[in-house]
Amino acid sequence: MICTTKNHALIHCLISFCLFLGICSPLTAQTEDEFQPVLVASISSVDELMSDLDALASMVGMEGVDWAALTQNEATFEAIDKTRPIGAIVRTNGTEFETLAFIPVKDFQALLAALQPYIGEASDNGDGIYEIEQPLSLYVKHENGWAFISQDMDRFMDLPADPASLLGQLHKEYDVGVRAHIHNVPEIYRQMTLGWIQFSVQEELSQLDGLEDSQSEMRRQWMNNSLQQMNALINETDTISVGWTVDQDQRQIEMDLTMTAVEGTGSAERMKKIKLVTSQHAGFLLDDAAFKMHFHTEMADDDIQNTIQMLNGVKVGALGFLEQDDEFSNEESREQAQQVLGGLFDIIVSTVESGVLEGGVAVIANQSELTVVAGGRLQDGDVFKNSLKKLADLVEREDGAPKVQWAAGRIGSVELHELYLPIEDENVAKLLGDQLHLVMGTGARQGYLALGNGADKLLQRVIEESAKRTEEMLPPSQVTIAMSPVVEYLASLEDSFSMSEGLADVALGENGRDRVIVETLPIEGGALSRIVVEEDALRVIAEIAQMVYAQIQAAAIGQFQQEFDPEF
Numbered sequence: 001m002i003c004t005t006k007n008h009a010l011i012h013c014l015i016s017f018c019l020f021l022g023i024c025s026p027l028t029a030q031t032e033d034e035f036q037p038v039l040v041a042s043i044s045s046v047d048e049l050m051s052d053l054d055a056l057a058s059m060v061g062m063e064g065v066d067w068a069a070l071t072q073n074e075a076t077f078e079a080i081d082k083t084r085p086i087g088a089i090v091r092t093n094g095t096e097f098e099t100l101a102f103i104p105v106k107d108f109q110a111l112l113a114a115l116q117p118y119i120g121e122a123s124d125n126g127d128g129i130y131e132i133e134q135p136l137s138l139y140v141k142h143e144n145g146w147a148f149i150s151q152d153m154d155r156f157m158d159l160p161a162d163p164a165s166l167l168g169q170l171h172k173e174y175d176v177g178v179r180a181h182i183h184n185v186p187e188i189y190r191q192m193t194l195g196w197i198q199f200s201v202q203e204e205l206s207q208l209d210g211l212e213d214s215q216s217e218m219r220r221q222w223m224n225n226s227l228q229q230m231n232a233l234i235n236e237t238d239t240i241s242v243g244w245t246v247d248q249d250q251r252q253i254e255m256d257l258t259m260t261a262v263e264g265t266g267s268a269e270r271m272k273k274i275k276l277v278t279s280q281h282a283g284f285l286l287d288d289a290a291f292k293m294h295f296h297t298e299m300a301d302d303d304i305q306n307t308i309q310m311l312n313g314v315k316v317g318a319l320g321f322l323e324q325d326d327e328f329s330n331e332e333s334r335e336q337a338q339q340v341l342g343g344l345f346d347i348i349v350s351t352v353e354s355g356v357l358e359g360g361v362a363v364i365a366n367q368s369e370l371t372v373v374a375g376g377r378l379q380d381g382d383v384f385k386n387s388l389k390k391l392a393d394l395v396e397r398e399d400g401a402p403k404v405q406w407a408a409g410r411i412g413s414v415e416l417h418e419l420y421l422p423i424e425d426e427n428v429a430k431l432l433g434d435q436l437h438l439v440m441g442t443g444a445r446q447g448y449l450a451l452g453n454g455a456d457k458l459l460q461r462v463i464e465e466s467a468k469r470t471e472e473m474l475p476p477s478q479v480t481i482a483m484s485p486v487v488e489y490l491a492s493l494e495d496s497f498s499m500s501e502g503l504a505d506v507a508l509g510e511n512g513r514d515r516v517i518v519e520t521l522p523i524e525g526g527a528l529s530r531i532v533v534e535e536d537a538l539r540v541i542a543e544i545a546q547m548v549y550a551q552i553q554a555a556a557i558g559q560f561q562q563e564f565d566p567e568f
Contacts, residue, residue, distance in 0.1 A: 005522055011132075012192070017542070034093040035091035035092060035093050035098060036091060036092060036093075036181065036184040037089055037090070037091050037166070037179075037181050037184060038090045038091060038092050038097070038180070038181055038184050038185055039088075039090040039178070039179070039180050039181070040087070040088075040089050040090075040166070040167055040168065040170060040173070040177075040178070040179045040181075041087060041088045041089075041176075041177070041178045041179075042085055042086070042087040042088075042167045042170045042171035042174070042176070042177050043072045043085060043086040043087070043171065043175065043176055044085055044171050044172070044174065044175050044176075044245075045082060045083055045084055045085050045086070045104075045171075046080060046082035046083075046086070047082045047083055048175060049175050050082075050175070051248070052175050052245065052246035052248065053246075054247050055246050055248045055251075056082065056253060056538070059251060059535045059538045059539065060542040061539055061542070062322075062537050062542075067192075069198060069268070075110055075113065075114035076111065076114035076115060078106070078107070078110070079105055079106060079107045079108070079110040079111035079114055080103065080104065080105055080106065080111065081105055081106050081145065083104075084104035084154070084164065085104070085164050086102070086103050086104065086173035087101070087102055087163065087164065087166065087167045087170075087171065088100065088101035088102070089101075089143075089166045089167070092184065092185070092186060092522050095186065098150070098155055098353060099150060099151065099155075100149070100150050100155055100163070100166075101148070101149040101150070101164040102146045102147065102148050102149065103146065103147045103149070104146055104147075105142065105145060105146065105147045106145075108147055111147065112130065112140075113292045119132050120132065120133055122140065125126065125153070127141075128141050128142055128143065129141045129153055129156060129477050130151030132433065133251060133489050137151070138150070138151055139151065139152070139153050139156070139486050141156045141159070143156075144159075144161055146159075146163055148163070164180035165453070167269060170241070173204060173243060173245070174243030174244055174245045174256070175243075175244055175245045175246065176243065176244050176245075177241065177242065177243035177244075178241065178242050178243075179239055179240070179241040179242075180236070180239065180240045180241070181237075181239050182233075182234065182237040182238065182239065182240060183237065183238045183262050186231065190235060192235050193234060194230065194234050194235070195464055196233060197230050197554065198227060200386065201223050201224075201226070201227050204219075204223055205223060208220055215314055215317055216314070217317075218310075218313040218316075218317055218482060221309055221310055221313045222310065222313075225306050225309075225310065225501070228306070231267075232266060232267050233267075235260060235265075236260045236261055236262050236265035236266060236267035236268070236534050237260070237261060237262070237267065238260040238261055238263075238525065238526070239258070239259070239260045239526075240257075240258070240259050241256070241257070241258040241259075242253070242255075242256070242257055243256045243258075243400060244256075250534075251513060251534065251535035252309035252513070252532055252533060252534045252535060252538075253532070253533050254527055254530060254531070254532050255530070255531045256529070256530050256531075257528070257529045257530075258526060258527070258528045258529075259271075259526050259527055260523070260524075260525040260526030261525065261526055263525070264512075266300065266302065267304065268525070269300060270303070271522075271525065271526050271527055273297075273298040273300065274300075274476050274520065274522045274527040275476065275522045276473045276474065276475060276476075276522065277296045277473070277474055277476060278470060278471060278472065278474070279294065279296050279466075279469075279470070279472075279474055280358065280377065280446070280466060280470060281294065281358055281359055281360050281375070281376055281377070281446075281462075281466050281471035282294065282465070282466055282470070282474060283360075283461065283463060283464065283465030283466030283467070283468075283469060284359075284360025284361060284362045284373070284462055284466075285360070285362075285469075285474075285478070285480075286362050286364070286461065286462070286465065288485075289296070289362045289363060289364055289479070289480070290363050290364065290365040290481070290482050290485040291324065291361065291362070291363040291481050291482075291486075292360070292361065292362045292363070292478075292479070292480050292481075292557045293360050293361045293362075293477075293478065293479045293480075294359075294360040294474060294477070294478050295358065295359060295360065295467070295476065295477045295478075296356070296474065296476050296477070297356070297357040297358070297359065297476065297477070298355060298356055299352070299355045299356070299357065301355075304352055304353060304355055307352050308349055308352055308353065309347060311345060311349050311352065312345075312349070312490055313340075314345070315342065315345040318341055318345070319338050319341060319342060320535060322337050322341065323338070324454040327494060329330040333394060333397070334466050336390060336393075336394050337394055338547060340387055340390045340391045340394060343383065343386070343387040343390070344384075344387050346383070347378060347379070347380060347383050347384050347387065350379040350380060351377065351378055351379040352382075353379070353383070354379050356377065357376070357377070358376050358377040358541075359374070359375055359376015359377060360374070360375070360376065361373070361374045362374075362458070362462060364454075364458060364485075365485045365486060365488070365489035366485075366489075367488065367489070369452065369453050369454075369493050370452055371450070371451070371453060371454050371458050372447070372450065372451055372452055373448065373449070373450040373451075373455070373457075373459050373462050374449055374450075375441065375446065375447055375449060375456050376446065376447070377445060377446055378445060378447045379445070381442050381443045381444050381445055381446055381447055382442075382444065384442055384447045385415075388404075388417070388440055388442070389404075389406070392404040392419075402419055402420055402421055402422070403419075404417055404418070404440075405417065405418045405419070405421045411441070411459065411460050411463045411464070412440045412463060412464075412467065412529040413443050413444065414442065414443040414448065414463055415441065415442050415443070416439055416441055416459070417439070417440040417441075417442070418438070418439055418440075418456070419437075419438040419439075419440075420435050420436070420437055420438070421435065421436040421438060422434070422435055422436075423435060423436055424472035436451055436452070437451065437452060437454075437455045437456070438450075438451045439451070439455040439456045439457065439459055441459055441463070448463075453548050475519045475520055475521050476520040476522075477519060477520045477522050478517070478518070478520075479517070479518045479519070479539075480515055480516070480518075481515065481516045482514055482515050483515070483516065483536065483537045483540040483541075484536070484540075487540055512536075513534040513535045513536050514536035514537050514540065515532070515534050515537055516523070516532070516533050516534070516536060516537050517530075517531070517532040517533075517534075518530070518531050519532075
């Protein structure tokens with residue numbers, strides 16, 4: 001890529017980034033081996049970043065973006081080596097911290113001269129070290145084609161010949177990346193942080209003293225569980241990394257969050273359960289779905305117990321609510337409702353106790369029709385079916401209530417039960433039709449719920465597709481949104497949706513690259529959560545953002561005119 005003056009504003013931003021990260025606490029001289037990284041930040045290179053930003057602009061139909069909107073300065077741009085990475089690292093020896101930032105340069109003196117309007121004149125302190133007093137006191141030294149930045153001159157006593165090696169692979173994997181080495185933070189600081197969190201939680205818990213109601217108990221459990229999770233995050237996490245890049249070959253952007261755990265800890269054992277899996281419910285990942293989700297979670301023992309404790313608390317609260325509800329015509333109906341609700345919670349608890357959660361969701365959007373199916377693994381599908389029957393019996397006592405058609409059909413080992421519900425609300429009817437078709441599927445170890453026009457056919461597709469894909473290896477969790485059917489569906493709603501008219505004009509691509517994908521993948525010692533936004537999805541998101549901005553702007557102008565011209 002040929003870089004022009006349009007990139008100068010970003011160059012100044014990158015330099016400011018390094019100047020900011022050049023701040024560190026005063027320290028005594030230490031040998032490099034005594035220090036361990038706490039925070040590492042990197043930019044791949046100016047050329048790579050500019051190339052990827054240009055590609056991103058092209059994807060959203062904004063070719064020729066002027067990146068020099070803030071300033072123009074040819075000298076700054078020419079003084080930097082645009083082919084090498086820019087980075088900064090914070091390190092500690094357990095008691096003190098040091099920070100070093102570095103910028104690759106072709107002409108160090110030209111760089112200082114070009115930056116003089118922004119940072120003032122640099123004072124020559126000898127030995128190639130210059131002092132900058134604006135916007136804060138920093139020292140800069142040029143060595144081996146790098147401008148090193150620190151707040152203490154002693155840091156320049158033993159500079160690395162290749163500072164890019166301090167970044168590991170971060171600058172090679174991402175355009176912009178940050179990695180925090182949590183376990184290298186001195187123990188005293190980690191415990192101080194945890195102590196502050198514990199104090200805050202105890203303050204919240206003290207407000208619940210003397211309260212014995214179910215909601216208060218649920219809050220206690222939730223806060224105690226949250227405290228345990230924070231303790232694990234602070235004391236058992238090795239690294240947390242965040243990175244962003246553009247894949248020009250695939251025409252998509254990627255944003256990663258990775259986490260690794262300290263070996264031998266409970267968190268490390270949890271991470272080992274994050275792996276590629278086979279599934280009995282892969283059929284939810286339909287190619288034509290506007291929204292699809294699949295998950296397979298293997299739970300650690302303490303997570304099982306914490307989840308069950310939370311569910312039991314929610315159950316007590318829900319049953320207490322039914323006990324106080326005045327809508328029941330008699331006590332028999334109230335008791336039956338409590339039995340149904342308790343039974344449903346018992347099914348969820350027994351499934352959690354098994355240690356494996358698996359299931360999914362699929363949404364099909366065709367023009368103005370929406371069909372949804374959800375379901376997954378249950379520890380006891382027969383109990384689920386009996387709970388549904390008790391619920392239906394309770395509802396059917398009302399005059400005019402629709403009746404469930406039990407055993408209306410079968411798909412393999414799954415028995416189908418159908419219900420048609422009239423929809424009186426006009427807006428809801430525009431979304432789902434005048435009559436909602438509801439299909440419930442029950443099996444020995446599974447349960448499903450489908451609704452919308454063609455619910456039975458969609459459920460059949462999911463079950464049959466799942467049977468074909470039992471050997472397929474899948475990530476433990478995956479969510480995909482296809483923007484084209486979503487936009488087409490929303491545009492079909494006309495006056496039911498404020499932006500439907502504008503969405504009808506959104507230019508959808510024809511290459512099928514319209515997805516937003518969020519998935520979790522296993523890595524060595526941890527897990528990676530990745531968001532992928534494909535080219536057409538980027539363009540749709542950009543156009544929707546412009547429409548939202550235009551609506552906000554129009555509303556603001558309208559309010560302004562009404563305030564100053566009441567007759568407007």
